[in-house]
Amino acid sequence: MIRLDNVSKVYKGQTVALRDVDLEIAKGEFVFLVGPSGSGKSTMIRLLNKEETPEQGSVWVAGKEINKLPRWRVPQLRRNIGCIFQDFKLLTNKTVYENVAFALEVIGRPRHVVRTQVPAILDLVGLGAKTDNMPDELSGGEQQRVSIARAFVNRPLILLADEPTGNLDPATSAGIMRLLDRINRTGTTVVMATHDRSIVDSMRKRVIELDTGRLVRDQHRGVYA
Amino acid sequence: MAFKPEYIVRETATNLTRNLTLTAASIITMFVALVLFGSAWMFRAGTENGTQQFKDGVEFIVFLDPQITGEQFDSINAELSGHPDIDDIEFVSKEEALEQFLVWYGDEPELRDAVTVDIMPPSFEVKPREADPLLVESLADQFRGRAGVFRVETARETTETIVGIADAAQRWMFWGSAAALVGGALLIFNTVRVAMFARRREIEVMKLVGASNWYIRLPFVLEGLVHGLVGGILAVFSVRFLRTSLEDDVLDSQAQLFVQFFVTDGQVNGTSIVVLAVGAAVGVACSAFAVGRFLDV
Numbered sequence: 293m294i295r296l297d298n299v300s301k302v303y304k305g306q307t308v309a310l311r312d313v314d315l316e317i318a319k320g321e322f323v324f325l326v327g328p329s330g331s332g333k334s335t336m337i338r339l340l341n342k343e344e345t346p347e348q349g350s351v352w353v354a355g356k357e358i359n360k361l362p363r364w365r366v367p368q369l370r371r372n373i374g375c376i377f378q379d380f381k382l383l384t385n386k387t388v389y390e391n392v393a394f395a396l397e398v399i400g401r402p403r404h405v406v407r408t409q410v411p412a413i414l415d416l417v418g419l420g421a422k423t424d425n426m427p428d429e430l431s432g433g434e435q436q437r438v439s440i441a442r443a444f445v446n447r448p449l450i451l452l453a454d455e456p457t458g459n460l461d462p463a464t465s466a467g468i469m470r471l472l473d474r475i476n477r478t479g480t481t482v483v484m485a486t487h488d489r490s491i492v493d494s495m496r497k498r499v500i501e502l503d504t505g506r507l508v509r510d511q512h513r514g515v516y517a
Numbered sequence: 518m519a520f521k522p523e524y525i526v527r528e529t530a531t532n533l534t535r536n537l538t539l540t541a542a543s544i545i546t547m548f549v550a551l552v553l554f555g556s557a558w559m560f561r562a563g564t565e566n567g568t569q570q571f572k573d574g575v576e577f578i579v580f581l582d583p584q585i586t587g588e589q590f591d592s593i594n595a596e597l598s599g600h601p602d603i604d605d606i607e608f609v610s611k612e613e614a615l616e617q618f619l620v621w622y623g624d625e626p627e628l629r630d631a632v633t634v635d636i637m638p639p640s641f642e643v644k645p646r647e648a649d650p651l652l653v654e655s656l657a658d659q660f661r662g663r664a665g666v667f668r669v670e671t672a673r674e675t676t677e678t679i680v681g682i683a684d685a686a687q688r689w690m691f692w693g694s695a696a697a698l699v700g701g702a703l704l705i706f707n708t709v710r711v712a713m714f715a716r717r718r719e720i721e722v723m724k725l726v727g728a729s730n731w732y733i734r735l736p737f738v739l740e741g742l743v744h745g746l747v748g749g750i751l752a753v754f755s756v757r758f759l760r761t762s763l764e765d766d767v768l769d770s771q772a773q774l775f776v777q778f779f780v781t782d783g784q785v786n787g788t789s790i791v792v793l794a795v796g797a798a799v800g801v802a803c804s805a806f807a808v809g810r811f812l813d814v
Contacts, residue, residue, distance in 0.1 A: 370727035373727075398732055442722075
């Protein structure tokens with residue numbers, strides 16, 4: 293599903309974010325990206341989403357070498373990738389329902405699809421009763437659930453999560469992880485960058501550790517360190 | 518991916534209403550610029566019409582010295598009447614000249630009170646056989662400087678004067694409209710930029726979920742189009758009103774000379790189309806440029 297061949301990414305000012313990374317992630321895997329701040333976790337997420345392009349090497353996603361993808365085909369790629377973030381990135385002027393529906397509307401999905409899929413996904417994330425609430429009326433955990441619903445409503449092949457529990461307390465984080473695990477069980481590949489030792493240790497999934505841009509550990513059923 | 522018209526219309530309307538003062542400023546500036554542009558365009562059509570009229574009836578006028586002797590008068594009259602290249606002449610006496618003067622300037626007391634019949638030059642209005650400017654000029658030259666002749670004026674000279682003034686006026690109007698259009702263009706550019714800034718979070722989400730570039734850009738480009746087009750529509754109404762009002766004024770007054778400058782309905786329609794096209798083009802070009810410059814999708 294995902295393959296990185298000898299990938300390096302250097303930002304302006306010669307900051308090396310990733311250095312000669314080789315990696316392969318199969319369909320349906322759940323992978324934790326761990327490492328200290330500045331180790332290259334977020335850069336890897338951004339490379340997989342084609343928000344960044346590597347200086348060297350190839351990035352393959354769903355059978356396509358995305359670093360050679362023309363700009364006009366990037367939206368098509370992103371429809372197969374859901375993204376969730378530490379800061380949720382919800383639209384504060386829209387209700388819970390509208391936030392999730394927005395993701396379908398802007399890719400031109402018909403109205404009847406929006407009407408059936410949005411309530412279903414909101415039920416899945418446990419927010420079926422809060423469809424008309426505004427984001428600022430929800431707790432942090434609930435906001436992250438809306439963000440997950442929005443990322444997953446189009447049934448993407450891959451879910452990329454950049455520190456999704458970074459702003460949440462341990463109990464809420466556990467709930468979010470149960471939700472991501474549930475999504476993973478539907479066959480969606482999940483790649484999650486995190487600093488949260490307890491989550492990684494309790495889940496015992498594949499762990500890829502980065503340090504100053506180098507891949508230093510790739511461990512199945514691994515722990516944080 | 519098929520566009521959803523209701524989505525595009527809704528988002529464009531949101532952009533337009535989110536910052537009403539900037540939207541109004543853009544539209545008003547475009548309106549002023551396009552009124553100037555449309556007026557200049559129609560003015561040019563009117564000048565062409567007027568010039569055409571002069572060309573069709575080329576003639577010259579021999580103004581006589583108010584103190585002309587009978588002998589001098591007879592000599593000039595005989596020469597004009599018997600000239601093989603002259604088709605017709607008409608004598609305008611001092612009294613008739615004053616009458617005509619009072620028709621034109623009777624409403625202006627300073628001018629009216631300053632003239633008396635004694636100082637009005639009698640004249641011969643001359644129609645040559647051929648409306649050839651060279652022939653007219655050569656005929657006029659034959660009477661210039663003659664004893665008893667005060668001045669010889671050809672229609673061509675008058676035309677050139679009017680065309681010269683009209684050209685200068687047009688040039689200033691076009692420059693004025695160009696400056697105002699640049700102002701309008703910059704305002705549209707900034708308004709679209711502000712709209713994009715206000716919606717940066719939505720744009721970010723749209724990019725993340727895979728909205729196509731044009732799905733993101735179109736509402737902003739349409740916003741610019743609406744600014745230009747609404748300004749253009751208002752300008753078209755104003756230019757049409759200006760035309761009707763000016764022509765009514767001319768018809769009401771005795772300044773019948775200017776009837777020749779009236780524009781046709783076809784010319785007004787043509788001007789309207791040009792004004793709308795310029796408004797739309799400026800609006801779309803500026804918003805598309807702003808979107809291309811600031812929306813990295």
